Amino acid sequence: MSSETLVSPKQVARAVGVSESSLKRWCDQGLIPTVKTAGGHRRMPISGVMQFLRSTGQTLVRPEELGLPSGSGEAKRAIGDAAGDIARALIGGNEAVARRIVTDLYVAGHSATELCDRILAPAFEQVGKEWECGAAEVYQERWACESCERILNELRALIVASEESGPMACGGALEGDYYTVPTRMAELTLREAGWRATSLGSNLPAATLAAAIRTLRPRLFWISVSYIPVLERFQDALKTLQQTAASRTTLVLGGRALTADVTRDLGEIVVLQGMQPLRAFATALIRKKK
Numbered sequence: 635m636s637s638e639t640l641v642s643p644k645q646v647a648r649a650v651g652v653s654e655s656s657l658k659r660w661c662d663q664g665l666i667p668t669v670k671t672a673g674g675h676r677r678m679p680i681s682g683v684m685q686f687l688r689s690t691g692q693t694l695v696r697p698e699e700l701g702l703p704s705g706s707g708e709a710k711r712a713i714g715d716a717a718g719d720i721a722r723a724l725i726g727g728n729e730a731v732a733r734r735i736v737t738d739l740y741v742a743g744h745s746a747t748e749l750c751d752r753i754l755a756p757a758f759e760q761v762g763k764e765w766e767c768g769a770a771e772v773y774q775e776r777w778a779c780e781s782c783e784r785i786l787n788e789l790r791a792l793i794v795a796s797e798e799s800g801p802m803a804c805g806g807a808l809e810g811d812y813y814t815v816p817t818r819m820a821e822l823t824l825r826e827a828g829w830r831a832t833s834l835g836s837n838l839p840a841a842t843l844a845a846a847i848r849t850l851r852p853r854l855f856w857i858s859v860s861y862i863p864v865l866e867r868f869q870d871a872l873k874t875l876q877q878t879a880a881s882r883t884t885l886v887l888g889g890r891a892l893t894a895d896v897t898r899d900l901g902e903i904v905v906l907q908g909m910q911p912l913r914a915f916a917t918a919l920i921r922k923k924k
């Protein structure tokens with residue numbers, strides 16, 4: 635059973651600024667998916683509503699009716715300016731501003747995957763530079779990660795649930811790698827590509843990741859690599875995971891610590907540069923299986 639948020643026709647009608655009868659007509663035409671409650675009332679999964687809004691270019695008059703930040707979807711934002719604005723918002727502890735920028739761009743039709751690569755990762759590049767030169771405190775950097783994770787979780791709730799139908803994917807970061815944001819992004823990206831994806835977290839020993847592969851039997855297993863404490867241990871960990879994955883599970887690696895020196899000796903393991911390549915690869919993998 636999917637745990638997706640359901641909204642009522644009244645909420646959606648108010649959010650878009652149309653009459654309830656217009657909205658019901660759209661539902662009857664199959665433009666917005668609906669489900670019936672036990673009491674016979676019509677409800678809509680939030681992801682279906684979002685898909686309709688994004689594909690028809692509807693503006694949101696009262697986004698708060700759908701639980702979205704007030705004012706989202708009103709401003710026509712240029713994606714080019716967004717990374718700097720988000721970096722400033724995150725460093726300044728203005729989570730609501732960062733959330734609003736991300737939601738605006740998502741409502742305007744940009745995919746969550748694209749936002750990860752083009753907006754959020756460059757924003758963190760900026761956060762890193764400010765931390766490096768002492769312009770940002772450590773707590774500001776850490777708070778930025780916490781805020782970003784919450785924003786990613788909210789985006790996750792807006793994406794069509796593939797909990798029952800999609801192929802299984804999971805992954806995380808290895809022991810000694812404490813980065814939490816990139817593995818969350820991989821989860822979101824794969825969910826957007828139609829996978830039943832779950833991030834297992836970061837700082838995970840290879841043995842437990844191998845146990846996850848054996849138990850959960852994912853079709854795809856990702857490892858996000860932001861920091862490699864000891865190269866030999868990292869290589870051993872990969873060997874263990876490769877053996878466990880065998881032919882059933884495709885291992886995919888990505889992350890900023892995968893420099894040319896590291897990837898040279900990785901053999902046949904797939905290494906991808908970002909979330910957009912991950913989405914393309916995962917989409918092709920689903921097609922290949924059919």
Ligand code: B12
Pocket residue numbers: 750751752754755758759760761762763765766775776779780810811812813814815816817819820856857858859860861886887888889890906907908909911912
């Ligand atoms: C936040 C942060 C931390 C936090 C993270 C907290 C948390 N909860 O996650 C913590 C405190 C752990 C940390 C620690 C350190 N950090 Co730090 N950190 C950062 C910072 C500011 C952001 C990282 C981040 O989350 N970025 C957002 C992600 C999404 O971006 P990304 O990593 O580029 O990911 C993209 C791709 O790589 C790819 N990708 C990532 N994963 C995957 C997985 C798959 C499957 C695929 C396909 C693709 C993919 O897609 C992503 C989206 O485009 C970066 C700056 C930066 N430029 O990123 C510095 C940065 C990485 N840190 C740095 C340093 C030096 C350190 C420390 C060594 C500091 C120290 N002396 O202790 C430690 C090492 C920690 C460790 N053992 O893991 C340096 C690294 C310099 C270098 N040349 O290597 C940076 C660049 C800061 C700087 N400008 O100097 N850090």
